[in-house]
Amino acid sequence: TARLDGKVALVTGGSRGIGAAVALRLAEDGADVALTYQGGAERAEAVAAKITALGRRGWAVRAESADPQEVQAVVAAVAERFGRLDILVNNAGVGVLGPIGEMALEDVDRVLEVNVRAPFLFAQAASDRLAEGGRIVTIGSCIARRVAFPGASLYATSKAATIGLTKALARELGPRGITVNVVHPGPIDTDMNPADGDSAEFQRGLTALGTYGAGTDVAGAVAYLVSADGRYVSGAELAVDGGFAA
Numbered sequence: 001t002a003r004l005d006g007k008v009a010l011v012t013g014g015s016r017g018i019g020a021a022v023a024l025r026l027a028e029d030g031a032d033v034a035l036t037y038q039g040g041a042e043r044a045e046a047v048a049a050k051i052t053a054l055g056r057r058g059w060a061v062r063a064e065s066a067d068p069q070e071v072q073a074v075v076a077a078v079a080e081r082f083g084r085l086d087i088l089v090n091n092a093g094v095g096v097l098g099p100i101g102e103m104a105l106e107d108v109d110r111v112l113e114v115n116v117r118a119p120f121l122f123a124q125a126a127s128d129r130l131a132e133g134g135r136i137v138t139i140g141s142c143i144a145r146r147v148a149f150p151g152a153s154l155y156a157t158s159k160a161a162t163i164g165l166t167k168a169l170a171r172e173l174g175p176r177g178i179t180v181n182v183v184h185p186g187p188i189d190t191d192m193n194p195a196d197g198d199s200a201e202f203q204r205g206l207t208a209l210g211t212y213g214a215g216t217d218v219a220g221a222v223a224y225l226v227s228a229d230g231r232y233v234s235g236a237e238l239a240v241d242g243g244f245a246a
């Protein structure tokens with residue numbers, strides 16, 4: 001894979017889980033990486049320190065995805081601090097599962113703000129600033145394509161929106177050589193979906209491989225899409241789901 005030397009990436013929700021793996025992988029590939037978090041300052045700083053140890057510029061910034069002002073401010077701050085912006089990875093997300101009748105209005109607002117409105121606003125703020133040949137990757141979910149169990153109405157609604165955003169932006173930004181894609185993880189071992197959680201065995205059974213994936217599996221797909229090798233891939237949905245969708 002061609003290296004990302006000289007590129008600047010912004011990864012939302014980079015303090016842990018998939019986002020931390022993506023932030024570290026992009027730094028390994030040569031990029032300077034800013035990462036956002038909401039409450040996990042220590043873990044975010046630890047990821048930034050690892051990026052610095054790799055010889056890249058790393059920056060952990062608190063930015064609440066549900067706050068439009070903070071979203072706009074952090075994109076501007078990253079572009080200013082690093083002098084450019086090449087890659088946006090919309091990763092931060094939340095999940096609330098359960099029967100539709102149990103979804104409180106606050107749940108609905110929270111999930112839509114973080115999983116739908118924030119990726120839209122991040123892309124909006126980044127679109128003017130992204131360099132020619134820039135990249136936007138949003139982390140969707142295998143649930144956006146195939147809902148294999150009940151209780152996912154709110155989460156699936158939010159994740160399906162990442163597909164529309166991706167395809168529409170691919171059309172809009174394509175003339176500037178900017179690609180826009182969505183990666184759909186299956187069960188990935190993180191705080192959100194631990195491989196020893198109550199539903200882990202059930203989830204394993206929904207995959208073809210019968211196992212959980214790791215954040216690094218998703219990071220590898222993101223690294224490909226943002227690399228020079230990915231330059232002709234746009235508007236695509238890439239499943240990294242152990243065969244969940246098969």
Ligand code: NDP
Pocket residue numbers: 012013014015016017018019036037038039040041043063064065066091092093094095114139140141142184185186187188189190191192193
């Ligand atoms: P985790 O819960 O492990 O990590 C979530 C990350 O997002 C943390 O860095 C967290 O920051 C950040 N974050 C959450 N809410 C906000 C917010 N309001 N503002 C700013 N940052 C926020 O999640 P995963 O790594 O498992 O998931 C990452 C993405 O992948 C999500 O979009 C998720 O929906 C998606 N996904 C995950 C799957 C899985 O099986 N794990 C499967 C399919 C999709 P902080 O540490 O500060 O809280």
